[in-house]
Amino acid sequence: MSTKQIEKSTTEIQIPKDVKVNLKGSMLQVQGPLGKVYKNFKKIPVLIQINDNKILLRKTGERKKHQAILNTAKSLIQTLCTGVVDGFTIKMKIVYSHFPVTVKVEAKKVLIKNFQGERAPRISMIKGDTKVVVKGDDVIITGPVLTDVSQTAANIQLKSKVKNKDHRVFLDGIYRYSKSKGIEE
Known part of the structure; x- marks a missing residue:
């Protein structure tokens, strides 16, 4: 094994200053200003160590797939650190042509009422600590x-899918138009 391969077998991630990272077994806990986030690395074959303000990742094998898994784990941890500091926002637009669609949030459910004149509301589930706010024709997640x-x-967009009609003509639905880092109001 050459020295280049040994250098590539480990990588490190700098922890932002407002973030605390704990490792218990294979469970990684990242805590920041926006809350706590957990990620289980039990099924991801990567060795994780926390030293001072750095997370050290080491791959378990010498094949290309082990390098790919190492980079995937690095990306996951960086996304978790970014999320607890800045957060993420997705904006969606409610589109209808004839029947006015109303969207309401109740507990961990999003109710899509009067979609194409349907009597029963379509129900979409909210995952995790995500917040959904409806402002006019916009849904902000x-x-x-x-x-x-x-x-x-994705759950909201799938629940507002047109059934038994030509989707090229009937364009009603709730569609994503913006995805950004940072929590917007």
Whole structure:
């Protein structure tokens, strides 16, 4: 094994100053101004160590796939650190042509009422600590975990999908138009 391969077998991530990171077994806890976030690395074959203000990651094998897994773990941890400091925002637009669609948030559910004149509301689930706010024709989804924010937006868009009609003609629905880092109001 050459020295270049040994250098590539480890990588380090600088922890931002407002963030605290704890490791218990394979569970990584990242705490920042916006809250706590947990990520389980049990099924991701990477060795994790925390030293001072750095997280050291070491791959478990010497193949290309182990390098790819190492980079994936690095990206996941960087996203968690960014999320607890800045957060993430996705904006969606409610689009309708004839029947006015109303969207309401109740506890951990998003109710899509009167979609194409349907009597029963379509119900979409909110994932994790994500917050959903409806302002006029906009639905604003914010939270510290990117995967939860994205999955909540995807759930809402899938629940407002047109059924049994030509989707090229009937363009009603709730569509994402903006995704950004930072929590916006």
